[in-house]
Amino acid sequence: MTTTVRADEAALRRELTDFYHLVAWFGWDEIIFNHISLRVPGEVHGYLVNPFGLAYEEITPESLVKVDTDGNLLEDNGYKANPAGFALHGVIHANRPDVNCVAHAHTLAVSAVVNKAQGFSHDTFYGAQLTGRIGYHDFEGITLYPEEKGRMLESLGQHDVLALRNHGVAVCGPDIASTFMLLWTVERAAQIQLLAQSMQDEQIPLAPIIREKCAADARRITGGSNGAARMVFDAAVRRMRRAQG
Template sequence: MAKQHDISIDYGETRLKGISREEWVTRVQLAACYRIFAHLGWTELIYNHITLRVPGPERHFLINPFGLHYSEVQASNLIKIDLDGNKLSDSNYPVNPAGLAPHSTIHRNIETAHCVMHTHTTSGLAVACLRDGLSMTNFYSAQLNGRIAYHDFEGITVNADEGPRMLASLDGRPVMILRNHGLLAWGETLPQAFAYLWTLQRACDIQVAAQSLGPLIPIPEPVLEQCTRISLQFNPDYGAGVDVFNALVRQIDKVDQSYRQ
């Protein structure tokens, strides 16, 4: 029986030759996450990425095949690449170069960044287009006070030389609003990265809805500090998003378990 705060998935048997059990488990977890994003509507046709480090000393990570919708991603068709984008597993699909600049930069330079997520949701991108960005005016944004970085838009992220500037903008913070572009989050685990991104996305949803109704009510700085300090959903002692991730996996399993293949 799975322990509390363990990722709870039936991983089955490894379906790929020459890979470890640890890599297969990582593949199934990431494939499940792609299906969760599809379930939540966080997709952009075949674009955007979630990447996850493969266990081991090498900084290899898994990425979605460029050409598949998130609802088509399976454990076996995820592509393993190195930090320079070289494919390390057989695939008939290419890797989208736009996924390499932000993801490889963070995986390469932040030792604890095992998972990186990037989205172009409507409300997330809308807030990214605002001059003042995310406002500290709702329950969810209050939990991210001091945890949000901003990076100015430099065009489609295909140039490796943008990496150092993006890293400097991030400055170790777990979430980043890419101005005029979208949202990004990273975590020490996949569920933790998801918890950060979900909270940021929810904050953007509320802000977009509230701004259409009238002036926003500011939250005093001491209250913001208290909210960020005592928020439990990112804390490893309280699962760091694992229990939420498990609940969403159960929803996916009711509909389609092909992500495990």
């Protein structure tokens, strides 16, 4: 089944597909589970998400599903969406107009960190960049039920990252590149934290003013159409394509 899309949406579908492929290539995927969603240009309550049943590396621009914030299909391309994504992604897209892209993941490192009461440390290079940017939400089970929407939204607040305790994370950004780089930063922070905490010796604490400066600088350096996030995303796509031949 062929669906006609606008040129700007077609370009974003290709870029979102690259995001899915990168997550698979880095090994951050959960086979057919989890989601990366993207608000559709000109459609306040419409977003694109992965078709349920396809592995991330199998996703194509044409197979991406367009749904509203309640999970109803806006177009029929022969695929269905995973209802587990509607509660989390739908409520964010419906209530955070500054967020156009949401990526949910539970990598090994991230899942380990959010299983600990401390959560993310801000005493590492990448962890410091997340200072003041993470909201925490207590685990209520698989995110299937509409009654949890309001509580997740409250936990996220105006943060960029929602740490789902005993589960994973959802990272939020104004565009695909920023969201990818934020997910990459969260993953690096989690990996380094696990290694550092497994070693003997005391952790070197960072002063709050240094943590806050790192977070502010990270936002400034990575943001915008010509920021580091765009360069990082494009470089990651090129590296993936070279590796895949």
